[in-house]
Each structure stands twice: as C-alpha cells, then as structure tokens.
Amino acid sequence: MAGPSTYEPKSGIERWMDSRLPLIRLGYDSMVDYPTPRNLNYWWTFGGILTLCLVIQIVTGVVLGMHYVAHVDMAFDSVQRIRRDVNYGWLIQYIHANGASMFFLAVYLHIFRGLYYGSYKPPREVIWILGVVILLLMMATAFMGYVLPWGQMSFWGAVVITNFFTAIPLVGDAITTLLWGGFSVGNPTLNRFYSLHYLLPFVIFGVVALHIWALHVPGNNNPAGLSVKSRADTVPFHPYYTVKDGFAIILFLILFSVFVFYLPDALGHADNYIPADPLKTPEHIVPEWYFLPFYAILRSIPNKLMGVLAMFGSIGVLVALPWLDTSKVRSMRYRPTARWCFIIFVIACLALGYAGAHNPEGINLWMGRAATLYYFVYFLLLLPILGLVEKPKPRPASIADSVKSHGEPAATPAE
C-alpha cells in the first residue's frame, strides 16, 4: 500500500521544506491520502484510541513526576499531596491511574481484533510481533507505576512479581537481589522503578512508531481479510477514517470520563490507601484487573517454576502465532469452525480474569485450570490443525465486492 507519494507542495515554503525535511509529505502520505480499505469496522478504531492513550499517559505522567517523591518515607504522602493540595492534582492523578486501565481495555480489544481477523498473518508478522513487544513493555510500565504510590498493594505487588524471578534455577536469587538492590523490596527498588517507569513509555513510543511504520508498508488488514487489489477497494484516510476514529475516540473518552469523574477508585484496591508495611501482607492480594488472567494462569499450576513459565509462555506463544496458525484465510468470518474456537477462547480469557480475582479454591481453581488448558490448546493445537482440516467458506473476490455483498450500498465519495 506504500505506493508513490501523491503529495504536491503548494506554497514556496512547503517546497523549500519538502526538499530539506519532507515532514509534511510524511504526514500527508500517512494520515491524509493514505489509501485505507473501505470496509474497516469500529474494531479498527482502537489503534487511534491507543495512540491517544499513550499520549495521555505521557502528558499526565510528566506532570505527576513534577510532584511525586520517589522515597519510601515520602512517596505515599507525596501522592496524597498531589490529590489534595496540588491544583487539579486530583484530576491529573485520576486520569493517569484510570488511564492505565483504559489503555489495557483498548489494547486487549485491539489484540482480540487482530486474532479474529488474522492481522498476524503474512505479510503482517512483524507488525504483530512489535505489538507483542509493546504489550510486554506496557505490562512492565504499568506494574512499576502501580508500585510508586507505595501503598500496601503497591508494596506487596512488587514483592510478589519480583519473586517470580526466584523461580529461575541456580541464578534466580542473585537476579532478584539485583532487581531489588538489596535483600528485600526497599528504597533502591522504588528509585529504580520510578526511573524505569519514566523511561519505558518513551521506549513504547518508539516501538509504536515502528509498529505504524510496519503497518503502512502492507497497509491495513480488514474485516474481509482480503488484500487490496485496486483503488476501488480503498478510501483516503482523511476524511473517512479521521472522522470514524474521531467519533470512536469521543465515545471512548466518555467511558474514560465516567471512571475519572464518577468511579475513580472503582478499579483500584482500598488496601492501597494503607501505607506500605513490609512486615504485614494484606489478606487478599490481587493484581490490577488487567493482570488477572495471567495471575490465574500462574495459580492454576501447582509448581513454582512451571507456573511462572506458563504465565510468560502465555505471551510468548503470541510471538509464534503467525507460524502456528496454518490457515491461509485471514478473517474468521470465513472460517466456520475456527470462529467458534475463537469465541470460546474469548470466554476462556474472561474466565481466567474471573478466576484470577477469586481465591484458587474449588470451582474457581478448576475453572482457571480448564481455561488455562484451553488457552494453550487454542494456540498450540486448534489453530495449527484447523488450518489443515477446516473447509473455509467462499470469500468475495475483492474488498469492494465484500462491501456490496454485505447488503450495504457502496459508499460514494461526496465530491
């Protein structure tokens, strides 16, 4: 889709700039005249939403960094000071804390979109792998950010997660001591987490730039999963998708605002309003909601090392996904069996989230184990085998045809 540029500088200044630093040309080619499949649905708006989320987190985070104190004796009080004394500090801190949840909500929907419509398949494997890298960076950033307020959940979350590394044979303890900068989670740990929490969003920003660059080489996948064949399959990005993305962003911001203004602590834990106490663990310790499915996988396996491996493996398997799925058909719209397997996969992920939020006893434990099993079976057995045995439904000849066959009148550009 990255064809020859159609940008024509109109004024003398634009021509002067274009022959020196073609920044306007880059923006024009990637956000104005960029040819985009005409059949994208609202599941495709999460890319723009996620970019906005990253910007919101960086802007609010830089502001919070002006007031936050990374020291075990002052961190908790400094966050309370931000909420009570700093002008609009309550607003900015709540946007940042809830922004993390909104970011993960959007990224999970974005990932499910990619899984359903086969956006990881050739020629988009690199886009997909860069996306997995972004997800890992987001998880690390969110975890370290959650430690900074230095409440009970912050502290014990840091203890548990850093203890994952003690599961590594032979060198585990040495690595954990290195991460802590001591013999337990303490002030050196808090300091380095703050430093890295400030750094990683900019690393994410860089990988997002690569993600978008890699996207703009083959162009967008689409609900039909067909490659663009002619100009009739596409519309210019502006105004068609700027407006569609803009509308989705407004809806997303309404949901975001409901949390920030009416339910600011609904996604957090009351225990985090108790200052960190290294001598007492809270009775019910659970991670933030967006880590619950991975927490459930960890707890499903009654072996320390295997549990940690399964948890990291649940993300690692995504890297191999482009080669695990043997089907040549991208969109599950045309894969009747795989479609049902995917729907069960989504249910399994939600079940993992539920299991992660409850004590691993009785039915919850077995539900978590069943969902964990299905999670890996889906990637390691179902997708490889289905691609060989499933008979896909007939597909339209082109994206333009798929729009017509969908029972909608073909959109005609206004002028």
Add this chain to the structure above:
Amino acid sequence: MSDATAGQIGDQEPTRRDFIHIAAGAAVVGGGVLALWPFIDQMNPAADTLALSTTEVDISQIPVGSQITVSWRGKPVFIRHRTEEEIAEANAVDVSSLRDPQTDDERLVPDPEGALRPEILVMEGVCTHFGCVPLGDGAGPFDGWFCPCHGSAYDTSGRIRQGPAPLNLPVPPYAYLSDNVIRIG
C-alpha cells in the same frame, strides 16, 4: 477547511457542511484550551505551599545595630534593629534624587496604635536586579546593603543608590501583633 470549501462553491451561500466544519473546529479548539488549563495551573503553588505564606517573628532579641534573616515563602526577609545614626542617615537623603523615590517613613508599617517604629526595618532580602541576597551590616558605599552579584548598593533604608538594580528592596506585607512580635505575610 472552510476557506477551501468556499473557494469551490464560489458565491453560493455557506452550506450545512461549512457550519458543521466550523462548529466541530470550534469545539475541538475550545475543548483543547479548557483541557490544557489544569496542566498549566498544576504548576502554580499548591494548597500546602500557600498555607506556609505567613511567618511570625519575635523581634525583641535583636540587638541595636544588627539584623536577623528569617525565611518567608522560601525567601530571606531582613529585620534590622537600626541605630540612631542609620535612621538619621536615611532621613538626610534628598528623596527627589533617588532612582525609586521613597521616604524612610514610607518604608515602615505602623503598629496597632498607629505609631511608626523607625528602629525596626523589615524588607525582603532579594536584590531587585536578579534576585541575589545582598550582604548586610553596613555593607557597600551607602552603609546599608551591597549585592555581590552585580554590585547594586542600597542605603540604610534599603533604597537603591548605585548599580543596576531598578527598585528599592521590597517591603513585605507585615503587621505588629504586639510590641515584640511581627507577622510577615
């Protein structure tokens, strides 16, 4: 964008699409400016900083001919117990010859009975040039204060007499709570 549309349709009336473009653009710009304000205002002093805006000082222990420096809003405030000679020297100056004309009495705050106490001089110890703390205890050619940064000299009333500073050392808001205690701020 409305210009481009207007160019295409020539003399025609503005269309509904023009209206939507302008309304949407106005909403984005207006909303953007409103959303920006909290991110600017957060840099202003916070409530706990504003709560530190007054300082009470016992002035009874300052010997004649010496000064103390107290901190008010993070800045030094000089409180000098002046000698008779210093007061006389401050009153002997021709006010009209000063860069920032002020009599010595204008630089004092009366006590609750309305009486001036010229022996007690209170002023911010911040040079009006670029904010350094001037040296005191009769420093400089005018026996008052002298700023080591760029050579501004202040007299025994803290008025600028020589050097690059434009104004006299500022007098902070203060009041006598009793004979011995003043509250600054």
